[in-house]
Amino acid sequence: MKPINFVVVGFGGMGSYHARGLIGENQFVTTYGTYDSDEKRQAAAKEEGFKVYESFEAVLADDNVEAILVATPNDSHKQLVIDALRAGKHVVCEKPVMMSVADFDEVVNVAEEAGKVFMTHQNRRWDSDFLIIRDLYKSEEIGSLFQIESRVHGANGIPGDWRHLKAQGGGMLLDWGVHLLDQLLFMVDSPIKSVSADLSFVLGDDADDGFMSYIIFENGVRAHIEVGTSNFIKLPRWYVKGYQGTGVINDWDLSGELVLQRETDVKHEPTPIQAGQGLTKTMAPPSEEMTECRELPSVTAEFDSFYDNFYQVVREGAEAVVKNPEVRDCLVLIETIFKAAETGETIKMN
């Protein structure tokens, strides 16, 4: 087994995380070197002991380099990826992979012409919280899921510099949104029927600092996907409803539970409660005999980890876990959300 030699291009937060950990600690891939256009980041990489290339051209000219990891600001992905593919390198690119569907199609064509592998690092397909929800979707443990609410709430605004700027591909729809939407599409096996959406601009940037979207699938599933950066109290990371129960995952700590309707011969009516100025039976807690609490299932991915899979794809022609047509579908959805928010219309798909 010969590990694949990677050069990490862009040694910022994500690039250095790949260089040290994701690539650095994986047996199938190696951080052969790094490159960043910023001198300070070059110095930082040197200090950490990485082999630092003096230019992007020097990276491409080195025959020992088999693959490039692109982790630069979003608007620079396209040219770097095309240049690397044409220089005969395989490419892994950080998300959001491209800023438009048109750009993505162009890059995929270049990869096909070059006969090189081009994969997007949609790493959150391996997040445990997501895998639990995907398992519930498949197992129907709380019945067929018909409502999926996926939220990520922060209170720090948008950190960093270029992530504030729309021209550089900033904004939360492209940042966290692309993760949540990719997870959704990787789970729900149905075409989308309609999309409505609303972007927020609380911070006063020209890029969105959060969004709400409501997606109805042809198979009846409803999804509420939301990112916020001015939420000083968090709503649960996941909230899902099935025909026999409800599931919640509070946070990445995986706390949460399932509450199911119990199969009973006798129907125990709930006791009405005083709710504000009125009595309500409808909104009273169900009687204890009628429900059952369960722990969340314990789940691991049934598919290889990202770089293990990348190795198999490159060396053995295996199928990619993150497939380009899937990544394209997600970009189409993102463009639809932008359009729905800008026009204030519900967009019907197909």
Next chain:
Amino acid sequence: MKPINFVVVGFGGMGSYHARGLIGENQFVTTYGTYDSDEKRQAAAKEEGFKVYESFEAVLADDNVEAILVATPNDSHKQLVIDALRAGKHVVCEKPVMMSVADFDEVVNVAEEAGKVFMTHQNRRWDSDFLIIRDLYKSEEIGSLFQIESRVHGANGIPGDWRHLKAQGGGMLLDWGVHLLDQLLFMVDSPIKSVSADLSFVLGDDADDGFMSYIIFENGVRAHIEVGTSNFIKLPRWYVKGYQGTGVINDWDLSGELVLQRETDVKHEPTPIQAGQGLTKTMAPPSEEMTECRELPSVTAEFDSFYDNFYQVVREGAEAVVKNPEVRDCLVLIETIFKAAETGETIKMN
């Protein structure tokens, strides 16, 4: 002070609650008698010691009766209210007051012709949870509110009989929806810009068993209003975002809190956290120096209680707390939500 003699028409759950408590215990109004078209409910009222009328006509013919409380199935409100007004009685009607804006306009005209008071019992304007949120909206304690999420979640389906049937005015949009939407309109002092909505039919009734709606106001406020009857785990009753903080009320027990951004000279950056497969600074908890927790404010209504106000309106020509044009606006919104859900379109108002 001469209390107003009421006859409660419809001695079901709500009617008997009025007869015993809301009217029965208020010094300004009296439960003079009751009437129900169902013999069993007539017997129940007799057993509780109420004077029971043998027919609706007998109620209207009695000159001692000054006012009628209508708490019958929704599709029967219109004729009962019109007959009572024409017989010279004042009328309080349970919500949803009418099944259409057209019906409401007709009834208001009859009330004006008759010179009688006609008020809708939108009692949840006095709910403490709502009054707290309305106070936050006015006081701007967490900054100007720009996002208001109001949810009522139950897990008992729709109880009772006629509430399942669309023809009788069943369904959750007309039942709980009318409360949540009335509260919203009583709080946000702005015209509505657009409405999108989705009804749920989980139970297989022809009436909706819940709904989601997303309402954008001209002043920029966004509202997510939701009712669910198959939610085995509840999301908070209220979740609101202001420019300086977030507020949550969990339930009618009024548990909850405010979390505010603290004014500081030095900006304390959050520490990135491991979140699933990635690191995130954006979604890390803010550093403790940057936020401040506060208890929810303690609030009472600055306006009279419903029946105190009704008395003032009838005897002294005071202004109604629940004004007919407001009730009409709420019915317009409900019709818009039905239309948005049926067409799958975002409806632009004005």
